[in-house]
Amino acid sequence: MPTRDKILTTALTLYVFSQILFLLFVQFPKGYHCEEFHYVPSAKQFLTLVENQNWEHPPLGKEIMAIGIGIGGDRPFGWRLMSTVFGALTLVGMYFWGLAVFRNQRNALYVALLTVFNQLLYIQARAGMLDTFMMAFLTWGLAAFCAAWDRERTPKEMKRLHAFAGLMFGLATATKWTSMVAWFSCILLILGVLLLQKWGVRFSTQNSPPSEDWYSPKLWKGLGLKHWGLCFLIIPLLAYFATFIPFLFIHRTPAYGLWDLLMMQPRMLDGQLRVVSDHPYMSRWLSWPWMARPIWYSFEKEGPSQEWAHGVLMLGNPLIMWAGVLAVIACMAHWLETRSRETFLIVATYCFFFFCWAVIPRKVSFYYYYYPAGMTLSLALTFVFDWLEKTAQSEPARWGRWLFLAISGGLFIYFFPIISGIRIPADSFRNWMWFGSWI
Helix, strand or coil, X not given: CCCHHHHHHHHHHHHHHHHHHHHCCCCCCCCXXXXXXXXXXXXXXXXXCCCCCCCCCCCHHHHHHHHHHHHHCCCHHHHHHHHHHHHHHHHHHHHHHHHHHHCCHHXXXXXXXXXXXXXXXXXXXXXXXXXXXXXXXXXXXXXXXXXXXXXXXXXXXXXXXXXXXHHHHHHHHCCCHHHHHHHHHHHHHHHHHHHHHHHCCCCCECCECCCCCCCCCCCCCCCCHHHHHHHHHHHHHHHHHHCCHHHHHCCCCCCCCHHHHHHHHHHHHHHHHCCCCCCCCCCCHHHHHHCCCCEEEEEEEECCCCCEEEEEEECCCHHHHHHHHHHHHHHHHHHHHHCCHHHHHHHHHHHHHHHHHHCCCCCCCCHHHHHHHHHCHXXXXXXXXXXXXXXXXXXXXXXXXXXXXXXXXHHHHHHHHXXXXXXXXXXXXXXXXXXXXXX
């Protein structure tokens, strides 16, 4: 592991770099794009403490947006200011997540660099949407959870990491309910490990000696049920319900009480289940890894003859998205052979984020729901390149990861005009439409 000073310097550098990158041209488009028309008015209502119109989602993301509007004004810059801040925090979170999984600086930094170019983070960090804040909390929570998946850590270190992870999962859930996938998945993993330990199960493979890297009877030794209940039940729930406190100060007759805050929960669930109308950019979850139907967040025309346009297409970097799926498959194959800790954490996270949509009762879905799963591809790709370097031990293998990163960066620049909202000729957007379904 790198020194603490090196970690902090790298994290600060990544934050400053990404904050500047995300702020450039953030004033475009000039009007609402994607779901901003839901959340910006709601954020302004929180700012003035009046009745909130967006009751379908928990309040934290809109409360954070209200801070940005209070600082930057009721304009595109203010609407998206806090998204850029939390987008930059997400990148730093990805760096710490990489450190937690790989336990070395080189791979952690590569995870962050891939994330810069994957396009998903860049687009979400410049949109006033709940997913931006949700993913920031999730990356930090998963980084802490994975860091604690280490039998060499002391009980004191693990308690702190688990408590922080629980706090982050509670705040993520207070932003958007779909983040409960990560929270509940970690609980399932914990229960699985505790049961294996109770039964005295050990693992080995035909091609490797018994491995206690991904699982060990000594993992989390000294932590009892009180610890698990505190960190993954009480702390998340307290963090979640604390974000509803501003409702108690909203100007309303009768005023909100504690019982009203509790009754908001089934009302939100009912609102989520009612979303059944079709949408031209809706897509099915099985199509997301292949980007069969991305979604235009915005397309605004301007000029005397409407000859110019500002467009934002929610589209992942094709090289990272498509190669990343193959990398996940490679990680799965590697785990089946070696039971490595790194591939277990990567594959488990991706599968939970992706396959959850097979059971979530959501009748209308969009490509941007793939955002959390798509972010984990940086981890999978990093593992594959690291494994190739260690096994091939050749010059092409050592340079492969940097060639891949360079091509990814080139594609990011290539798609930049239609993911950044900068002005382009109105009809030129077709130049980037590789497939008819992208239009």
